[in-house]
Amino acid sequence: MIYSNLLLAGVALACAGATLSTSAGAQGDWIARLTDADVALLGEIHDNPEHHMRQAEAITSLAPTAVVFEMLTPEQAEMLSAGLPDRAEDVAELLEWNASGWPDYTMYHPVFVAANDAAIYGAALPRDQVRAAVSGDITVIFGDGADALGLHQLLEPSEQKAREAMQMSAHCDALPADMLPGMVAAQRLRDAHFSRVTLQALDETGGPVVVITGNGHARKDWGMPVYLAAAAPEVTVRTLGQFEDAPAADAPFDVTLVSSAAERPDPCLAFR
Structure with missing residues (x-):
């Protein structure tokens, strides 16, 4: 349930028009602004x-040596080591995508x-670890x-408060207040x-590395860039x-x- 709610929350947050957003700017040259990166984080509304197109x-333009997927377990990624099956439905079946909780695979196929x-x-972390993070010590779980x-490091009180408020909004005001710190910890x-896996990919392939992930993980102030900078300040990171x-x-x-907005039912229905 925790894993599924994290996915639904991303949709709910996007639909709410939260402060994660910014204006489009000049769309013609946007890829050029990512080309100097060792790591390019390509955010999405799932x-x-x-967004997937x-x-x-x-990816076609940047020609990365590695692509890290938030959506895949290491075991699923290994299944693709021999190359991608020809048909989208065969890839979905190989990965057991329909049981994963992610949106329809055809969106991700390109x-x-x-x-x-x-x-x-x-x-992707094992679901039991994500659940454990809600009530456990994330440094112990991480290893x-x-x-x-x-x-x-503890978050600044202002950031902790803002992130808890965002989690509450993202979950349609349906979470108990005492669960919010754990949801922030899980994030x-x-x-x-994700940052650890990305640095592994960079070390093993030489880069550049592209990461396919939700907007919340790609944001520079709270997301992966914070952890990448702590562990490898020499690595250049760009975010979309x-x-x-x-x-x-x-x-x-x-x-x-x-x-344009995707057609979707009210994401808050899942919390009622």
């Missing part, structure tokens, strides 16, 4: 097909096709390297783990945020794009 476009020449890495990534654990509403001018991304 169920928006346009842009990610595929960026991204996988574009990434077919790169090494594929899966960054070796937690301090190097800065995971042991931090995932950010740190993709949105459906005209956003705030100070959104924490290097590049932002605005698309």
